[in-house]
Amino acid sequence: MGILEGKRILVAGVTLNTSIAYAVAQLAQREGATVLVSNFGRALSLTRRVVAKLDPVPPVLEIDVTNPEHLAALPDLVREHVDGLDGLVHSVAYANPETALGGHFLDTPWEDVGTALHVSAYSMASLVRAARPVLQPGASVVGLTFDGSITWPMYDWMGVAKAALESTSRYLARYLGEFDIRSNLVSAGPIDTLAKKAIPGANELDNVWNTRSSLGWDQKDPVPTAMAVVALLSDWFPKTTGEIVHVDGGVHATGA
16 A cells, blocks of 8 residues: 555646656656646646646646636536545745846846746645645645755745745744644755756756765656655655755755
8 A cells, every 4th residue: 555545645746757856747646646736727638738648647637726716616627536635745845037038137126026026936725725635634725946045056036036935935834733734845955857957057967966965966857856755745744834854865965
């Protein structure tokens, strides 16, 4: 019996089979969960194509986490497939690579900063609020971050957004506790995902991990990160909330 046996999980933000979200969906199924996935717009066809490789093929919901109508429809969309959720995974982020990333920090207009914060941080609270009618007592919310406590080359306003996401998760932990719902984050090292490829100069991050990771790091392997997400979705962390679990080969704990 897997550690998610009988649980119902929504994974928001599955795009390609190289993504952490896809690895989470795949591993969650192997551990016994009934999985639903979501995306929106033009990316929806990509999502349907990649999840067709999963067995069973999970339902694909169209949910734009910045669209109030989509969020309002979320409970009914979920109920078409399951009668509640025991887990919610937030794997959603965006910043304009031409203005908000790549060394343009001092010149980024508020409109692009606002978009990055809305999509990458506020959306976690929006998604949880939308899912509240179907989130069951004992449920676990897990988001994905990239250490927002320090600065990174070229990461710029996405780094600010991740810091806001980390604070958002802590506040969710504070206010969801009375409903016996946990909120935690997994802070991953750099993975060769679509999101990473959009960051100008992202190879500089690879150089950091190649020299400072005490356990070694494989940028092409999202599974270790997915394993941490699945563990947090399980019942094995019943009193852990507001936490950030680092899956980065040890880089967060090293100096030079």
